[in-house]
Each structure stands twice: as C-alpha cells, then as structure tokens.
Amino acid sequence: MARWEPLLEQVMRERAPRLLAYAAMLTGDDAEAHDVLQDALVRTFSRGRRFDHVNQAEAYVRRAIPSVVIDRSRKFRPAPRDPADHPQTAAQASDRDAVLDVRSALRELAPRERACIVLRFYDDLTVAQIAAHLGLADGTVKRYLSDASAKLAGLLGSEIDLREENTVPVTAPLVKGRR
C-alpha cells in the first residue's frame, strides 16, 4: 500500500464529518457536499504532496473544498429550488432556529457569493486572501460580498459589516521553478 493511502483513509475515517459540514456550508446541499469532498480528496492526494500528519492533510483538503465548489459551479447549473422549502423571512427565537435560518439563507446565495461569505466570516480571510484562494479579482470578491451581504441582511434582518478586521494573515508557500 502506498504511503499516502493510510493517511487518506485516516482523513476519511476521522475527519469526514467536519469536512462534509464545511462542504455543505459552501454548497448548501448535503448530497452535493459528498461529491465535493470526494473531488477535494482526489485533488489533494493526487498531487504527490507528502503529509506528515492527518491535521496537515485535513487542512489541505479543507483548503481545496472552496476551489472544488467554485469549479463545480462552473460546470453544473444548480437545480431550481422550491421557494416553499426555504422561507424568505425568519424571526426565530432559539439558537437552533437561528442556525436553520442561516442555512436557508445561505442556500439563497449564488455559489460564489456563498463561498465568499463563508471564507470571509467563517474562515476569517481577507478580501485579498479570498481572491487568491478562489482565483478571482479583489473587486469581484468585494462585489460578491456586497451582494451576498445585502441578501443575507434581507433574509436575516440584520446588517453585515464588511470592514476587514480580526483577520488572520496566511503565508503562501514558496514556489520554486524556472528562473
């Protein structure tokens, strides 16, 4: 068995629920999340990269998921949804209801808008980092964030502050090649 296989199996065995949850948040669809995670795992482990620990491998898979989501959104047109499944207004009391509201609200966003929102407000990335991660221009990311924020504000009944704060810098690895 190749040395990458036990680590891949460990990631699938131990980290799949968390990675699926992340994929589901980015896709808004549990079934789609399974396909996304499969593609992200294949993408991550096909590149000959060596991982020393399951945490490192999980981080790479997690990092691949938004890219997979965006790539798939370019290929697949999302199936039309029944508006009745996703109420447009919400004023729930409990935390669980609030979470359900967020889930429903996220589903109303376009794939790229959803990805930008999750990367900005869950992963705490800056606009520039999101742009680099998704292969988009900074201005495009800002537009997606602005549009998505307006939609979420309408759905959730709150304003979203897009100012960049409390972000965590991420250092890109050195890439060597032809001089």
Place this chain on the structure above:
Amino acid sequence: MNGDLGNLLTGEMGEAEARFSHEDFGADFGPRIVGRVRRRRAVRAAGVGGGTMLTAGALAVGATHMPWGVLGATPGMGGRDCVTTPPSADPHVVTVIFGGSEQPSAQMNVTDPVTGGVRLTGVEQADGTWVFTDAAGNPSEVTLDGDGRYMVQASDASWTVVLSMPSASASPTDPTATGSVTYTYTDGAQVGTAVPSASDDCYTPSPTPSHVPSTALDPVLITDTNGYLKPDDVTSPFQCGFVMDSLGHGSSQVSITDTTWVSPAAYNATVKERLGTSVGVPLELGSAPIPTVRIRVDLAATTPWASVFGVGEPTDAMATSEDGTPMVDSGASFVMVRDGVVVGTMDTTTQGAGQHFSFWHDGATDTQELTLVNAADAFVACPGQTLQAEGDTTYAVAGSYVKDPTGTDGTGVEYSWTALEAN
C-alpha cells in the same frame, strides 16, 4: 452582525458535523476515491515536459455518455475516435473484436451501462502488454494470447472483458470492415457495429450532481505520454522506458560535470550562506547524504539572459527573444534506472517544504546546480513498474537545445546523463 454571522456559521458547522457524524464516509466512498487517486497518480507518473496533450479524455470524459464498451483513441497518437454501440442486456461479459486491420488504441476503457462509471481501464505498455485497472484502481496485467485475445477480469469478478485482436491465428469478424469495431457477447451474438468518424464526440458535458456516490471521471491533462510510448518512440532520458546505453553520456551543448554528496547539515549551511535570511520554506532534507550535480550548458550561441533552465525536459514553451537572439532552453532532473532502463521519474509536482529538488545558479556562469532532496519518496514509478529500494540506480539527466530566432529548433535537443554512484 459580523460576530453574529460568524457565530451563526460556527453553529451551522456544528449542526452539520453532527448531521454527518453518523455516516461512514470512508466505507461508502473510500474505495472509489482511492481508485481515482491511483489512476491520477499513474497518469502523472508519465512525467512532465513535451507538448500538452489531453490524453486521458477517452477513458475519462468520453466514457460518461457511453452506454457500455468504449474504445478511446488517444488524440494525437494515431488511433481512432470513440465508438459506441447500443446498450447491452447483459453488461457483465463483453467481447470486443477488432475488425479488419484495426488495432486497439493505446488505451481503452469499459464503462458500466448503469452508472456510467469506468469499470476497467486498459493502457498499452511499451512492451506490448496491457495493464488494466479496475474501478478500485487495482491493477491487472494482461498479455496477448496465441489467438489474439486479451482477457481481463475485475478484481471483484463482477466484470469480464475479452478483447480479440486480429492476429495470424485469428479470423477477423469482417476482413473488409477496416475501421469498424464490432462488439459481441462471449457467445458470439453480435450486438452492434459502429464506424468511428471525425464527428464522434468523445468529450461530452459533465454529469449532473447526484445524490449517489460520485462516479465523476476525471479528465486529466497531462503533458507527456512517456508511459504509453513504444520503445522506438522513447527518445529522451527523461522518459519512462528510455534505455541508458552507458553509465554516463555528454554532449557539447550540455554536460553533467560533477556530482557531490554532502550531509543534510552541510547542505543546509550552504543554502543559508547563499540565501541568508531570504530562505522561504525550509526544505525537508532527511538524514541521508544529498547528491548535487553540476550541469554546464553551452551558451555561446546566445546571451545568459536569453536562456532558461528548469526542472524537467527542455520544452519549446519559450518564445524567441524579442531582439532575435537565439534562445537556449535547458532542463535537468533525476530518474530511477533498472537494468539500463528508466523505471521512475522524479516528482516535480510537489512544491514547498516537501519538494524534491533545489536549484542554485549564481547568475554569472553557465553552470547550474541541481540537488536531489527529500529523496525517500522523490520518484514516481513508471506505469507497470514498482520501484525497488535495492537494485534501482539514480541517474541525473539533462537536456538542452538552441532555438533559433525563427522559433524552430536550431540544434535539436542534446542530452547528458550520469549514474550517481552510491555514496
């Protein structure tokens, strides 16, 4: 709201994680994922360099709309386009008979009529045998028998394919049907014939997302077909299957002038001395001595700033210089050799701390240094090969050519190689 939204998203993550915690993702999808990774790694093992070619398309994208039995030619390799036949009532045993003077393409695959997923993928090897992998990525090597037939069975025995090729002892089903491919059951009942044409579309839209385990087939863009070339087509020591007829070889254009072995600590010190505080990501050096080769390139035909040197085979990717100066394109790598034949190529895809090479060029000379670091898993076996820690020899290989101002080759590629004596 920022904090609120972040908290809500965190809550959503927790809810979703709990929702998925009852699933056994590895059991449900693991074998399929492992198989896809193995196939991709096998294709990547073909190496880098050379012209870009979408070669796995026939076994990947083209298969998605084929009801069953797909033969896929590799674009640019002289085969034929995809052909297809009506769906079979019994998909589990199929005979593929090549009619007339037709020969099978360099690779083919057979798809499941229900899921559309590839059940068996076959790739012709340099020695004329075929290596098949099943859906789980398990290899099964098959050779041609005296009647011109190949037989291969999936590892779980769920699928059997009989491939009949015309040979001296076999009667083609229709000697006049050159260019046709006939599919039959093993009982001989013909179920369809298709004549390929240029309009056959092997590249179809991707399947829609599904709630079933993903059978998405990966169109793989590879940049070389080393692993699939016949011996006569292997012309470069960077390629799988190349025969090294000597322990060392040089040319006037490029030569490997020196090989040194140093300890990881000494190499690390050298890197720090050269780069100072500008070191980006520290390379993983392991504990074994590290080989460095020095490669001299003749730049007399040009100027140092009109030359390029990189990992891998020199390519024609560089355009001519704007002032008409001839370009010199050079590259180097390491390969694994057994019995004088290249059986493994260096993984140049890994970047950052785990990468397997390091370059140094002082900017003033015509000599480059290429160092093999993190060597334990630096090599990828050629298709059909398994690397052996004992018995395989590491070679350094280099190539260079001068491209004249018109953009055509001026000298042809010249190569150099040397076996690295064990330290």
